[in-house]
Amino acid sequence: MHRRVGVWLFGARGSVATTTVAGAAALAHGAPPAGVVTEQPAFAGAGLTPIDRLVFGGHDPSETPLSKQVERLVAGGVLPPGLDGLIAAELAETERNLVVLPVADTQDELVRRMAEDIRAFRLRNDLEHVVAINVASTEPPANVGYANLAELREALKASRVRSGQASREVSGQAGPQGSGGAGPEGSGGAGPEGSGGALPASSLAALAAFEAGAAYVDFTPSTSIRPQVVRDWAVERGLPYGGQDAKTGETLVKSVLAPMFTARALPVHAWSGTNLLGGGDGATLADPRAAESKSVSKERVLTELLGGEVPGEVHIDYVDPLGDWKTAWDHVMFSGFLGVRMTLQFTWQGCDSALAAPLVLDLARLSALALERGHVGAMPFLGFYFKDPIESTEHALTRQYDELVRWVQEC
Amino acid sequence: MHRRVGVWLFGARGSVATTTVAGAAALAHGAPPAGVVTEQPAFAGAGLTPIDRLVFGGHDPSETPLSKQVERLVAGGVLPPGLDGLIAAELAETERNLVVLPVADTQDELVRRMAEDIRAFRLRNDLEHVVAINVASTEPPANVGYANLAELREALKASRVRSGQASREVSGQAGPQGSGGAGPEGSGGAGPEGSGGALPASSLAALAAFEAGAAYVDFTPSTSIRPQVVRDWAVERGLPYGGQDAKTGETLVKSVLAPMFTARALPVHAWSGTNLLGGGDGATLADPRAAESKSVSKERVLTELLGGEVPGEVHIDYVDPLGDWKTAWDHVMFSGFLGVRMTLQFTWQGCDSALAAPLVLDLARLSALALERGHVGAMPFLGFYFKDPIESTEHALTRQYDELVRWVQEC
Amino acid sequence: MHRRVGVWLFGARGSVATTTVAGAAALAHGAPPAGVVTEQPAFAGAGLTPIDRLVFGGHDPSETPLSKQVERLVAGGVLPPGLDGLIAAELAETERNLVVLPVADTQDELVRRMAEDIRAFRLRNDLEHVVAINVASTEPPANVGYANLAELREALKASRVRSGQASREVSGQAGPQGSGGAGPEGSGGAGPEGSGGALPASSLAALAAFEAGAAYVDFTPSTSIRPQVVRDWAVERGLPYGGQDAKTGETLVKSVLAPMFTARALPVHAWSGTNLLGGGDGATLADPRAAESKSVSKERVLTELLGGEVPGEVHIDYVDPLGDWKTAWDHVMFSGFLGVRMTLQFTWQGCDSALAAPLVLDLARLSALALERGHVGAMPFLGFYFKDPIESTEHALTRQYDELVRWVQEC
Amino acid sequence: MHRRVGVWLFGARGSVATTTVAGAAALAHGAPPAGVVTEQPAFAGAGLTPIDRLVFGGHDPSETPLSKQVERLVAGGVLPPGLDGLIAAELAETERNLVVLPVADTQDELVRRMAEDIRAFRLRNDLEHVVAINVASTEPPANVGYANLAELREALKASRVRSGQASREVSGQAGPQGSGGAGPEGSGGAGPEGSGGALPASSLAALAAFEAGAAYVDFTPSTSIRPQVVRDWAVERGLPYGGQDAKTGETLVKSVLAPMFTARALPVHAWSGTNLLGGGDGATLADPRAAESKSVSKERVLTELLGGEVPGEVHIDYVDPLGDWKTAWDHVMFSGFLGVRMTLQFTWQGCDSALAAPLVLDLARLSALALERGHVGAMPFLGFYFKDPIESTEHALTRQYDELVRWVQEC
Ligand SMILES: NC(=O)c1ccc[n+]([C@@H]2O[C@H](COP(=O)([O-])OP(=O)(O)OC[C@H]3O[C@@H](n4cnc5c(N)ncnc54)[C@H](O)[C@@H]3O)[C@@H](O)[C@H]2O)c1
Ligand SMILES: NC(=O)c1ccc[n+]([C@@H]2O[C@H](COP(=O)([O-])OP(=O)(O)OC[C@H]3O[C@@H](n4cnc5c(N)ncnc54)[C@H](O)[C@@H]3O)[C@@H](O)[C@H]2O)c1
Ligand SMILES: NC(=O)c1ccc[n+]([C@@H]2O[C@H](COP(=O)([O-])OP(=O)(O)OC[C@H]3O[C@@H](n4cnc5c(N)ncnc54)[C@H](O)[C@@H]3O)[C@@H](O)[C@H]2O)c1
Ligand SMILES: NC(=O)c1ccc[n+]([C@@H]2O[C@H](COP(=O)([O-])OP(=O)(O)OC[C@H]3O[C@@H](n4cnc5c(N)ncnc54)[C@H](O)[C@@H]3O)[C@@H](O)[C@H]2O)c1
Ligand code: NA
Ligand code: NA
Incomplete structure (x- = not known):
């Protein structure tokens, strides 16, 4: 029998996240898996984790209860009428796994605290693997230019975080640009509104995932795994990453x-x-x-x-x-x-959310399979899902689909 | 140096045919080959006949001069203004290769006369291969039910043709339906308007092509190569066939x-x-x-x-x-x-015609390559071009494209 | 204070009718009157009956409870979620005014019985005026050719009705065509083929309305008031009529x-x-x-x-x-x-129904005003509402609107 | 017989102007007047100047020959093939009436010179009326704030113009804003930033028209007649004005x-x-x-x-x-x-130009009629033609049309 797989969502109270959690629960109650690509016959033999073995948790600065979000989505026609009542138990279970973003003095500390949250989630739920997926609000572009991991580590330690800042800031221009040096010291900020972070929130989230031994997939166009140093970090930890920016419309x-x-x-x-x-x-x-x-x-x-x-x-x-x-x-x-x-x-x-949510389920299952197979580094075979597929230049959907199926069936 | 390849067009004075002939001439005068798939790099090494080595001829019941048709297409914005003047010489050359449909007593005789026209075209122009392409008016569906070639041959001999009939008739219900018997003798007609033919015009055209040693491609949804007996005829003659109904919109x-x-x-x-x-x-x-x-x-x-x-x-x-x-x-x-x-x-x-014409050039070049390679029978690798690809169930364009490129590059 | 006005709906359990009844109830509960033209300032001073003074009743061969229909429309997104609960009392009240189509031996008798239903509705509810609106299923075209009222009365008496026939039949070719004679005697009824009825159901409905002293408006493209004799009947009774075929899309x-x-x-x-x-x-x-x-x-x-x-x-x-x-x-x-x-x-x-229902309310109020004003015959000033405005050739919406406002404001 | 009416086009070598001139010539050669509203029966009895009695002239900083512009429009499918040849004589005639923008030291002088060009056009061609229509390139918005005509006159005299400036400049922020004072003295010209002109080019054009006794219509959204002082100028001269920004799409x-x-x-x-x-x-x-x-x-x-x-x-x-x-x-x-x-x-x-040109003909004819009738000031009855109808708030097309017809038929 399949052991359980954790899905850690950055942006866990947003529309995409809520639709994903509610949808997985609805499937358990017999809803047909429309839009879930990995439920097609071509994916049947690969030993993917069944959807009812996925356990959800995540970070979000917002504290609106998940059940309120579900109500809102039902009223908006995204989720079917009556669903809120049907899946109350599942929502309550996920609610217990949601955490507000931790407070820290430096970005280094922030990453460690976030990683602890993820590890705690894994232990508490007895999960075999954890896959972290970024479905948080899109950030503005940021330039990140550390030459290597050592420089990045220095910068993280040096960067002071205002209370609650990591969660809400929308930082651009983080870190030294192409210079290899650390972020401007004591400047209190490198971003348009004086953000002093070494990295924007999405990249910190990626590092936290890697620190907690989780795979990381970016559903958004934010900075996250764009900087080479962030990818190096994943490789150093022996973990896979994928993205970016789901294509749904x-x-x-x-x-x-x-x-x-x-x-x-x-x-x-x-x-x-x-x-x-x-x-x-x-x-x-x-x-x-x-x-x-x-x-x-x-x-x-x-x-x-x-x-x-x-x-x-x-x-x-x-x-x-x-x-x-x-x-x-x-x-x-x-x-x-x-x-x-x-x-x-x-x-x-x-x-949008109804197109995105089943893909989040797919990406969780496929990344868990990559972890299972010991895949390290970029997952270009997930390009099918993304506008800006990492380490791939193939954008033709049918070819991307065939490539995905080949990877799934290859072992 | 490449020897010349003949392109025999059934429906040679129609819009698609005229745009094809005029377009090939325009390319010779330096127009860019937009829409010609086989001019892409992926097709470069396969030894395809250059477009300026294609020679056009064909059958059409209509006698409107090609130059008149070109004028009409210029006025309609299909062909660029001034083209008529530029390519007058090429049009005149093709005009000499156009033939009205021959007159015959039986369909058997008609096929032989049509084949003679094609053979004469080959000799007169010293052509290495001839590819016949059906771009005549779409016929209504017809049921053709001959059990084997012998039966079909009998029926052709028995079927009387009114003067000029083959050309203009739009025959349905030709031949015995699923019975295996010959067409109703002396019935004077099996079609809606009393067509007594064993086969509709498009199928006769296919047979004529095969009798003349030409490949045959159907650009239309007409009956032509749908009946198994017509395909058997091609195989007996060791020739390739393809189709049907070009997909252009x-x-x-x-x-x-x-x-x-x-x-x-x-x-x-x-x-x-x-x-x-x-x-x-x-x-x-x-x-x-x-x-x-x-x-x-x-x-x-x-x-x-x-x-x-x-x-x-x-x-x-x-x-x-x-x-x-x-x-x-x-x-x-x-x-x-x-x-x-x-x-x-x-x-x-x-x-429509501007989308169709470059595909006619492609199909001529690819079928000449098939002849060159000794390919016999259906050409499913041409499915990329057709709504109803013969002996293929793949309809996804990208996969059809990849299949075509693989076939072209395979030797 | 305004006395109450009755709205008799032929097709009272259909989508348009149900949305009308449910919508009027929703307005009483505070919903904004979107789509109700007569709630605009230009109509304010004319003394139109307030919507909450309209009382609904009607004929329908179907017996599906109105509340079931409302549920269906809520599920389909036509009516807002939760409305069914809110307006249960109003629905029950209307339900008491709905009647299945009566049984009769001849169309003459059928008209009388239907008229009795309408009169009973008026008495029971103490209504000042009744407006009958046809929102029943569209019938096929029918040719009706009686020369005058006397001929039509003869034909109605002669036409035998099968049990329940009038309700379900979809009659074409009713009555003598342009001949002035009566319908085929003893033919036993009007069906799609060989219809023996003197008139199709929609015209019978119009006559029933007139017999009951009600105005009649046709929301559909059915025959109803097309024949001159049916209009003559209205004029004889001193009543207004309008239509046809609401324009909503x-x-x-x-x-x-x-x-x-x-x-x-x-x-x-x-x-x-x-x-x-x-x-x-x-x-x-x-x-x-x-x-x-x-x-x-x-x-x-x-x-x-x-x-x-x-x-x-x-x-x-x-x-x-x-x-x-x-x-x-x-x-x-x-x-x-x-x-x-x-x-x-x-x-x-x-x-469709959400566009149609507020117009039904408009037409009821405007026709009640016409009754109030003693208007007799066609109401061409309602052309604004119709694809095929009776006794009018103006189709430009803005001009029709201006004409309507002029009529409303004229006294 | 009708005397001739002059149409003075600011922007006389642009697409709209060229299509207007070429189109009027084509009509003279028998082309049907599609798109010309004033050729409809409703306008027949009003004594509008026939289109073949319109004579064209105008200002444009560009010197590209009209015949070149016509060729370009034929190539672009705006004008029918072959038209250039057909109307060569008419084009040459109009070409003689086209003038580059004059050179002047102050805007006051510029207005006088432009007015002289228009008066010369009138004399040379023996014209009964002249209508000036602005079809020049759209300018950026400008704020103009003169309290009265006297202030404006002062400012015009004070404003120095660089050689050729008026023609090409695209001036914003002209004149004192709401202050009533003159423009910044000695600033030496009006540019996008720190423009020293008293008025933008389109308003100068309007003044020139009024000085020459011409009606003025603005086909563009430029400043032109927006400032109250410019309108006052027209009224002082007893002339009509209209606009702005033709609605064609x-x-x-x-x-x-x-x-x-x-x-x-x-x-x-x-x-x-x-x-x-x-x-x-x-x-x-x-x-x-x-x-x-x-x-x-x-x-x-x-x-x-x-x-x-x-x-x-x-x-x-x-x-x-x-x-x-x-x-x-x-x-x-x-x-x-x-x-x-x-x-x-x-x-x-x-x-665009094919939709605009017939409206220019309409506006010329209608403004000539206004001159004829001695109409002074705004022409709100032309609102039918404009996105931003001057001194009118009616935007509904049908009502605007009816208003126009009423005005035309009123005398
Ligand atoms: N079809 C799709 O829906 C689709 C397709 C492609 C990409 N995306 C991307 O997915 C993301 C989510 O979309 P959504 O519609 O759910 O948006 P949303 O605004 O509903 O949700 C975003 C959530 O992220 C939270 N958040 C903000 N900053 C955070 C941080 N630093 N850490 C953790 N959580 C944070 C917010 O509080 C909010 O709950 C967006 O970036 C969007 O561009 C969505
Ligand atoms: N994009 C496209 O244009 C497109 C796409 C798919 C299929 N097709 C098919 O291509 C065919 C040609 O289209 P077109 O636009 O050139 O039509 P067309 O009507 O302009 O030309 C058809 C020509 O066929 C001739 N003809 C009729 N019966 C004949 C016969 N028995 N033998 C020989 N010639 C005969 C006609 O005289 C005419 O000159 C049609 O069947 C059409 O359905 C075209
Ligand atoms: N926007 C719109 O919805 C719109 C616009 C123009 C016209 N209409 C017309 O309005 C009518 C009603 O549309 P709907 O969507 O409610 O249709 P519907 O099918 O939902 O309802 C029609 C009702 O009429 C009943 N009926 C059938 N024959 C009858 C008869 N002889 N007497 C009384 N009732 C009878 C049926 O049982 C049914 O309940 C149709 O004719 C339609 O074409 C609707
Ligand atoms: N359907 C339409 O075409 C349409 C609709 C509404 C408004 N308009 C307006 O009509 C105007 C003309 O459009 P067009 O397509 O002919 O543009 P265009 O660019 O083809 O022509 C504009 C002409 O104005 C000339 N010009 C520039 N500054 C001038 C000045 N100060 N004095 C005199 N001439 C000057 C230019 O040299 C050019 O020849 C534009 O302002 C456009 O916004 C057009
Ligand atoms: Na594809
Ligand atoms: Na209108």
Whole structure:
């Protein structure tokens, strides 16, 4: 029988996290696993942990009860009516595993405290493996430039944290940029609003995961595992990491349409997109600095799939009344034989969290399998799930899918 | 140096054929090969015949001069302004290779006469190989039920042809249905308008190609190589065949979107489509019987890609003022985690002939390569080009592309 | 203080009727009157009956309890969650006023029995006026050709009704066509084929309303008040009538877009539309004969607004998973100066019953005002609400609105 | 017989101007007057100047020959192929009436020189009336705050102009802001920052028109007649003015859709729009400061039609390969009865200049009629043509149309 696997969620009270926890409980009550890729026959023989053996925990600065979040998602049509009552017991169980972000004097200490929380979760629940997944609010881009692990360790020790800062700060420009030196001492901050951290919160979360012996997957476009030193840390600890920025909407569609134009040798002249979204994620992205992280990761897909930069802007508009729903409109101008101009437009109307949650379950199961197999370092075979797949340049969805299945079936 | 390859077009004065001939000439004058898949680097080492070594000829009941058709396509924005002047010499050369459909007493004789036309074309132009491609008007579906080649030969001899009939008739229900017997003798016709043919025109064209030692590719959804006996004929002659019904618009997009839903385990509840088109093809499809052939071949894609029938109608509307342009709107209703309903819509605005013509060039070059390699029978590796790929059930475009490249590179 | 007004609904257990009844109750509990046109300031001084003074009753062959229908509409997202509990008392009150269609030997008797039901409703509830509104399932078109009231009365007496027939039948070709003679004697009833009824159910409903001294408004495209004799009957009784076929979706949008093209002198070359809908109305319209009534009434708008027939088909597709939701896509091809071709497309995603119900409230209040004012005959000033406004050729929405406001304010 | 009317175009070599001149010539050669509103029957009896009696002239800093511009528009599909040859004589005639912007030391002198150009045009061509229409590049917004004509005159005299400056400058912040004082003395010119001009170019153009006894209509969203002093100047001279910012695309559609929601009492929760456009106008609007003028004028429509601010952004993206074509996508979120959320989306694909040019002809004819009738001051009855109708708050297209027709027919 399968031993239990822990899923540690950074951002554990957000929409994606709540939908994941509630959805796993709903599956246990017999809901069909729509959207869970790893429930398909191609994944059957690989010994993946059953979903009902996953145990959830996590960090979040917010203290809104999970049950309140579930109610909100039911009212918004993300979760089915009546679900809140049905899964009350499971929610209460997960609630006991949720922790506010610890307080610390330095980022070094913060990482250690966060790692302790994760280890405690593992012990208390008698878990075979733990997979940490970042589903926290998107941060603005940050430049991190430590030359090696030693420098990073120094900087973490030197960086003082204001009370509660790590949780709420949205730090850019952390650490010395390409210089290899430590962050500006005593400056009290390197980020736009004077953030003094050596690393932004998402990267600290990754380090905490590694310190606790957990795999780490980034569902967001935040800095987290982008810096080479953070990846080195994982390798030093012998752990796998993956990401970034789950593709669940406009970019998912792009990742199948762009290869169509390429395969047919049809030149694309302009690709424009407008994304309308509400919800917590929308509110975060209404901040142009956070939106920048998102846009950058969105753009990589097209540039790499079409073999070069293509004109056209991508707008991300916060439209509060849309709630957890997202509408994307894309307009593609291309030409055929002898230059005739043609157009493809699409409109995607999706519920973001309902698309994301089953993928969180997939990523937990697949990363647990990677831990099981002793995989160390990047997991490029998870590229299927991401807008900005780490250590991979393949963006065509079907090829990414085939690559994932090959990896799962390979042993 | 490459010897020349002949491209015999059934329907040689139609929009697709004319755009193909004019386009090949334009390329020779320096136009970039947009839309020609086989000009991509992946195809470079395979020794494909250069486009300027292709020589065009063909059958068509119509006698409108090619140059008139080119003028019409320039006026309609399919071909660039001024092209008619530029390529007058090339058009005149092709014009000399075009033949009206021959007159015959029986279908057997008709096939022989058509084959003679193709052989004469080969001799006159000193061609190494000839590839015949059917780009004639779509026929209504026909049931053909001969048990073996002998029976078919009998039926062809027995079937009387009215003067000029083969060319214009749009015959359904040809031959005995599933009975194995010959067509009703002396009945004077088995088709809706009393067609007495053993086979519909597209199948006769295939036989003529095989009799002339040519490969045969069907760009249309007509009967042609659907009957097993017609394929047997090709194999008996040691020749390759491929098809059917080029995917250039709505279905092309479907062939990348449907695999997206499947890969992500997102159940599709309904897929509805409306196609608006003008032009000669649109006028033909305004006849519900011809449209039936098209719809059947369009539907296979979704059913096979989504693993079952999905509700939703596909409309094909003739909208005369659209000319050679096609607009398709598709509405896909799917659900995600826990049954949340979502929607994807797309609108495709394409110029059909400009999308089709470069594929005709591809198919000519690839089929010549198959002849060169001595390939006999079905060419499933051409599935990338077709809505209803013969002897293949793979419809996902990226996988079809990869399969094609593998075949091209394999020797 | 306002005395109470009765609203008699033919089709009282359908989606539109149920949403109307439930919505009126919700307004009484404080819901804002979104979509109720007559709650706008322009209508304030006219002395319209307050919505909480409307009392509902009606006929329906179905016996499904209203509360079950409300539950279904809550589950389908048409009515807000929790509404069923809130308005239980109001539903029970309306339930007491609902009657199955009476049984009768002849259509003449049927009309009298139905009229008795309406009169009983008025007495029991002490109502000042009664307005009857037809929201029953759409019937197929029927030809009715009586020369005058006397002939019609003869025919009604002669027409025998099978038990329960009037309720369920969907009658075409009722009565003598243009001949003035009575319906085929002794034929034993009106069914889709060989219907022996003098009139289809919707026209009988109109007569019953008039016999009971009620105004009659047709929300559907059925025959009802189309025949001149039925209108004569209303005039003889000194009563107003209005209709037909409420415009709530695609046609509503057409009624503002078409005048835009006309006002700007932009020639429209083709207008194509596809309507996807589920629900009870969708299921009815899946029958091509019922859909015909709908299409005919939809087409009048464009033809009259654009000053002539415009090419382009209108499809109505039943897509069961859409439930009470409707999606319409329209594609308009027009040209500007010197013939340049341009395109306008729209996609409408609406909840039909939620758009229809507030209009039913409007029509009840406005018809009660007409009764109050002693208006006799057609109410063309209600054209704002209809695809096929009776005795009016104005289809431009803004003009219809201004006309309505003028009528309301005129006294 | 009608005497001739002059049409003086500021921006006479731009796309709109060129299409207007070429189009008027094409009409003389028999092209049908599609898009010309004043050719409709409702305008027949009013004695409007026939289009073939219009004579064109104008100012433009550019010196590209008109015939080159026509060629460019033919290549871009805005004008029909072959038109350049057909209308060579008419183009040459207009070319003789085109003038580069004069050089002057002060803005006062500049206005006088420009007025002289217009007067010369009138004399040379023996014109009964002259109508000046601004179709020059959109300027950024400017604040102009002169208390009265005397102050403005002072400021014009004091403002020094660099050689050629008036023509190319894109001046913001002209003149004292709300202070009533003169512009900064000796500043030596008006630039984007620290502009020393008393008025931006568009307002100078208006003054020049008035000095020459011409009516003035602003087709753009530039400052021009926005300042009260500029309007006072027109009134002092006894002349009519009108504008601003012609509605030809997205806003045109908004001006019929928004009244639909209002008339039906359907609350609009968010209205988002994305405009993709190329061409000279697109290049200008790629400058966010110029785009600001456009966005402001676009927004007035919705706010005034919906009776309040509605959330949602409007993007204007420059997409070079679109050429003179514009694509707009709008997404409207609204609700119906009891708060059910619904959506309307539209995609408009139009050729801007082909929509604009016939309106320029209309405005010339209608303004000439106003001159004829001795109308002085604002022409609010031209609101039908504008996004931001001067001295009018009516934005509903149908009502604007009816108002225009009433004015035309009134005498
Ligand atoms: N389809 C999708 O939903 C999708 C796709 C791709 C990426 N994402 C990303 O997933 C993330 C979560 O999206 P969401 O819709 O759940 O957003 P959300 O705003 O609902 O939730 C984010 C949660 O993160 C918490 N948080 C903030 N800072 C934190 C920190 N330093 N440590 C731990 N928790 C922190 C917040 O309190 C909040 O509870 C976003 O970054 C989003 O961009 C989502
Ligand atoms: N994108 C595309 O254009 C596309 C895609 C898939 C399939 N097709 C198919 O390609 C075919 C050609 O399309 P088109 O737009 O050129 O149509 P078209 O109507 O312009 O041309 C068809 C030509 O076939 C000729 N013809 C008719 N019967 C014939 C016969 N028995 N033998 C030889 N010629 C005959 C006609 O005279 C005409 O010249 C159609 O069947 C169409 O369905 C086209
Ligand atoms: N937006 C809209 O919803 C809209 C707009 C225009 C017109 N309509 C029309 O309104 C009508 C009602 O639509 P719906 O969605 O409520 O349909 P529905 O199918 O839910 O309800 C129709 C009801 O009519 C009843 N019925 C059938 N025959 C009857 C008869 N002879 N007498 C009395 N009742 C009878 C049925 O039992 C059913 O309860 C349809 O005709 C529809 O076309 C609706
Ligand atoms: N549908 C439409 O085309 C439409 C609708 C509304 C408003 N407009 C407005 O009409 C104007 C013209 O559009 P276009 O597409 O022709 O642009 P364009 O860029 O093609 O032409 C503008 C012309 O103005 C000239 N110009 C610049 N500054 C000038 C000055 N100070 N005096 C005189 N001429 C000057 C330029 O040299 C150029 O020739 C723009 O302001 C645009 O916003 C156009
Ligand atoms: Na793919
Ligand atoms: Na209107």
